[in-house]
Amino acid sequence: KEYNVAILGATGAVGMRMIDQLANSTVPVKNIKLLASKRSAGKKMKFKGQEVTVEEATPESFDGVDLVLASAGGAASKKFLPEAVKRGAVCVDNTSAFRMDPEVPLVVPEVNVDQLKNHKGIIANPNCSTIQMVVALEPVFKKYGLKQIVVSTYQAASGAGQSALNEFYQQAQDYLDGKEMKSTILPTGSDKKHYPLAFNLLPQIDVFEDYGYTHEEWKMIHETKKIMLNDMDAKDIKVTATCVRVPVPISHGESVYFEVADKSATAEDIKAAIRDADGVTLQDDPDHQVYPQPLTAEGHRETFVGRIRPDLENEGAFHLWVVADNLLKGAAWNTVENAERLVEQDLVHVPEDHYEAK
Ligand code: A2P
Numbered sequence: 001k002e003y004n005v006a007i008l009g010a011t012g013a014v015g016m017r018m019i020d021q022l023a024n025s026t027v028p029v030k031n032i033k034l035l036a037s038k039r040s041a042g043k044k045m046k047f048k049g050q051e052v053t054v055e056e057a058t059p060e061s062f063d064g065v066d067l068v069l070a071s072a073g074g075a076a077s078k079k080f081l082p083e084a085v086k087r088g089a090v091c092v093d094n095t096s097a098f099r100m101d102p103e104v105p106l107v108v109p110e111v112n113v114d115q116l117k118n119h120k121g122i123i124a125n126p127n128c129s130t131i132q133m134v135v136a137l138e139p140v141f142k143k144y145g146l147k148q149i150v151v152s153t154y155q156a157a158s159g160a161g162q163s164a165l166n167e168f169y170q171q172a173q174d175y176l177d178g179k180e181m182k183s184t185i186l187p188t189g190s191d192k193k194h195y196p197l198a199f200n201l202l203p204q205i206d207v208f209e210d211y212g213y214t215h216e217e218w219k220m221i222h223e224t225k226k227i228m229l230n231d232m233d234a235k236d237i238k239v240t241a242t243c244v245r246v247p248v249p250i251s252h253g254e255s256v257y258f259e260v261a262d263k264s265a266t267a268e269d270i271k272a273a274i275r276d277a278d279g280v281t282l283q284d285d286p287d288h289q290v291y292p293q294p295l296t297a298e299g300h301r302e303t304f305v306g307r308i309r310p311d312l313e314n315e316g317a318f319h320l321w322v323v324a325d326n327l328l329k330g331a332a333w334n335t336v337e338n339a340e341r342l343v344e345q346d347l348v349h350v351p352e353d354h355y356e357a358k
Helices: 013-023 074-086 109-118 128-144 162-176 215-229 267-275 328-344
Strands: 003-008 029-036 044-047 050-053 067-070 090-093 122-124 146-155 238-245 252-260 280-282 303-310 317-324
Touching: 003 013, 003 074, 013 029, 013 044, 013 328, 029 044, 029 050, 067 074, 067 328, 074 090, 090 328, 109 128, 109 215, 109 328, 128 146, 128 215, 128 252, 128 267, 128 280, 128 303, 128 317, 128 328, 146 215, 215 238, 267 280, 267 303, 267 317, 317 328
Parallel strands: 003 029, 003 067, 067 090, 090 122, 146 238, 280 303
Antiparallel strands: 044 050, 146 252, 252 317, 303 317
């Protein structure tokens, strides 16, 4: 069986990587459609060495499509994905448009692949910073239980899209050339003020919401609970986050403090659980200065974990450092990995009671 696949947002930072990840996946592709905005229509791109012309996305673009991989922003997903589902296409969406919808499974294959079978046409891919944290913590949760997670993120510029990444590089160049740095996007295109990221740190990712937390921080709280407990408001695991944009182009880092339920667990036990888990590589050897870094994680599909150590004040509490390529495991690869699992489980079918636009 082969599938007609469409990539929505094919020209973006994530979309370009979706093309590459799909080409190197187990998904049998019959025909590929590359969709973007009107601006990119006519642009030539390549899939498995063959030239493909980018088309402007319209509802009719999805006629005859079996599988859609989307990363063109929340507004485009809201507009197009219900249209695609109506036309019989199963959609894996990398935007935040449907993540919290109770009808939409939010899936990280290493953690909750069993949720895929509940889809009604749309499967959501979590936020990049959530994905790498749950991949690292799921093996700990399964073996020792989790009571609390406190995470601080060090997030790369590319998480804000290709234009933000370009703005960051230009700022760095201007700074070194002794010119004034210009900011029009970061910290977020959707807020009023903009600041340089080069040679700086921005403790704002997305807009501010309730209690002084940013939208990104709320995403980490709610998505972690929905993925690990299947309930965004669950109280079983307490989660809190501080999200910071750092002057790194690709790969997010996270410092995670967590408390386990089984107080007999040692740091060696935690290391062993993480070492044996799918999709994770342990890089934890302080004696030889081995630990995960953005530069070494870039371009890889795995999540890298190191600096695992006990908290010395609280019993059953630990710290770790986790790094993953935000554009691959945090986005394009997790999307394609979900597509691979859908194909393997023969779930590339839209059910009759499919998702309808609300
Ligand atoms: P385009 O390149 O034509 O603007 P990024 O996250 O790197 O900024 O990329 C966003 C992606 O989403 C790009 O491929 C962009 O296409 C695409 N996109 C943005 N808005 C729309 C829209 N309304 N319809 C279709 N594609 C869109």
